[in-house]
Amino acid sequence: MRFLIIVLLLLHSLAHLAALSQDMSTAAGVGWLMAALLFAGAAVLVFIRKAWWALGLPAVLVSQVLVILFWQDAKLGTVANLLIALAALLHWAQWRFQQETNREIQALLQADAGAEMIVTENMLQELPAPVQRWLQAIGLVGRRSIRSVHLRQHGWMKLKPEQKKWTEAVAEQYTTTAVPAFLWQARMKFLPFLHVSGRDLFQGGHGSMIIQLASLLPVARVSHNAKVDQSSLQRYLMELPWYPSAALQPYITWEGIDHTSAKATMTYNDVSGSATFLFSEAGELQEIHAWRYKDSDEQAVPMECVGAVREQKVMDGIRVPTKLDISWLLPQGPFTWYRLEISGLAYK
Structure with missing residues (x-):
């Protein structure tokens, strides 16, 4: 999946560079070049496992504006933009889920002063x-x-x-002992390009559970039970x-x-x-x-x-x-x- 995203971003970047060979205004040329650089930068961030959506989503926005302005010649670019936007949105959702979990982990570890x-x-x-x-x-x-x-x-x-098939999961857990608490977070394969994120928390004598499809769509959220x-x-x-x-x-x-x-x-x-x-x-x-x-x-x-x-x-x-x-x-x-x-x- 990561390799496919890199290839798609680079190909789309090259397509924007190729468009510069056409007759257009200076402003349009700057736009096509900017989109190409943003897509290339996003590909680098994917490669080094950083938050590539921060460049990928602006790249899609600039690119789609250009596609609309040059619709007759560039309309196929909409397909690539939709694919990149979807992948970037899913990656952003995963990043946001992890950021929220990290805050809970820090609070859990700081509360234990044994x-x-x-x-x-x-x-x-x-x-x-x-x-x-x-x-x-x-x-x-x-x-x-x-x-x-x-x-x-x-x-x-x-x-x-x-159920015949087992669902594979990769998980991390943090547990404290002086103040008994744990946080378990997991990522489970649902489909080849889709995952389920889960988080179980036990703190202050209370438990809670969150399950989200693609780290975005809520499947289950249970607390105060x-x-x-x-x-x-x-x-x-x-x-x-x-x-x-x-x-x-x-x-x-x-x-x-x-x-x-x-x-x-x-x-x-x-x-x-x-x-x-x-x-x-x-x-x-x-x-x-x-x-x-x-x-x-x-x-x-x-x-x-x-x-x-x-x-x-x-x-x-x-x-x-x-x-x-x-x-x-x-x-x-x-x-x-x-x-x-x-x-x-x-x-x-």
């Missing part, structure tokens, strides 16, 4: 035995606590059990293995179940939820279970959600799950709706 500390074995003494073994096995003891984590995901998603608040809090709890020192935070309490499992309950700003963590004898995390809301409407009821760990690796000094399957346990059987792989992780 003090750093070194995790010691004494801090684990009050935890259930399987949780202690897990935190020791992953290498948390002896290192500083995690204030925030930035991770990158590559995922595959299905919306319905009967008690079921979304609770489901978002439980998602934070289920994702604890990516920021495991949060297991020591006062908003999480633990209850041992047996030798290889424990229940964590999180309460924050009057919202509460629980998740059950299952471990191997050696303390390796295997599964996480929580009863969450799959939907947010009035008819929605809690369903069991399972995160199954398929692979673990040491990233930034801690052993974390890097491949997981996320499933809903529906009455007709398990529905794995999201498979993800962590491609990058950095702690602060």
